Amino acid sequence: MAFISRGFHGRRPSAGTKLPPGQYETTGFPVLSAGPTPRIRQDDWKLSVTTEAGKQHVWDWAGLMALPAESPTVDLHCVTKWSKFGTEWQGVSLDVLLADVETAAEHVLVTSYGGYTTNIPLADLVDGKAWIAYGYGGSDLAPEHGGPARLLVPHLYLWKSAKWVREIELRPSDVPGFWESAGYHNYGDPWREQRYQGD
């Protein structure tokens, strides 16, 4: 028998929006992070892609800015239950960054300034599904939202979109990241409500 909360009516999402199960819509931009916000100057920022053979591809800020930019408009879904529709970003597609990288790896471990990590299948980072984002709504990305640059993988719960991204490591085997080793789901598809291990 389905459970009913006595006297609960609820607020329905605005017409035309589709919410993943258990989520609610917010117009603010809440923040989720496990510790203090690291402050990284653009001049000190570097991003590396490391292959399973140990080969490193490194971009500094000027190098990132020299790459072709895109302006994706995407919906965000945070495991803490909020969803935000139609957010506008500026960044570089991972397809561009990975174009010259030779790899047979299927797994990726992303590491941030500050030590945060998250794991993602490589297939989820290519084919126009992921960006290194440095602009939000036409401005520089604020530090509390991951600036100077963060990963953006909007089809997965937002903890996969590592803020303050520093390294993308291509790996032959999967290894759980920070929240993934704390009981959160290894993949994190909001539409299948994969919040925690076993979901």
Add this chain to the structure above:
Amino acid sequence: MARAAIPGRLGDRLRWRTAEVTGRRVESATAVTLTLDLPGWPGHLAGQHVDVRLTAEDGYSTQRSYSIASAPNGRSLDLTVQRTSGGEVSPYLVDELVPGDRLELRGPVGGWFVWRQQQTEPILLVAGGSGLVPLMCMVRAREAAGSRAPFRLLCAARTPSDLLYRSELRQGAPGLDTTYLYSREAPADSPRPPGRIAPEDLVRSGWPPDFEPTCYVCGPTAFVEKTAAYLVLLGHAPERVRTERFG
């Protein structure tokens, strides 16, 4: 940032359970504590939260997270909920639920923002508003475990009447220092004029960084952002500053 391992029992933890509301206590003008009875509750660590799911008659349902306020105590669990005006879930929990009602939840969730009784280092707890809930759980768990770990608690609230757990905190506990930081209106005998949290508050009432305390900061995003940044500026290692934001 260290790995955040959590104890097992995953399958059991993740199951949706039906709790019965057995008690309702008014904490302030805008907050109540609900006591829940949860047969088979696997226990929790101080700082963890549960996911609450509300379902309307037509099947529409939504979820929110709420921190656990009570120290592990068999199948009984306290949640303290602050009413957010215009909110979908908190006004229901605060104003509508009465003893005898049932509530769906699952958990406990979270393995990073926790205090374990094996920790012996000094602890700094900094709470903004209802961010006090998981930190109060740590204070209670410390006492329940007979821990001697030195705790310092900084409670920020708008006015004295917004403060949660007033009488319990006034009573205090050996080895626990509590400081109140009122932002809008302070009692007449308060040595500190009302105002937002400032680095001086953390210097005066926190721990020196070379004592290597673990710091837990919880509350609204802006409060947590500022406090965590001050702690790092004062010399606390970022990996010893754990944060939870109520969004």
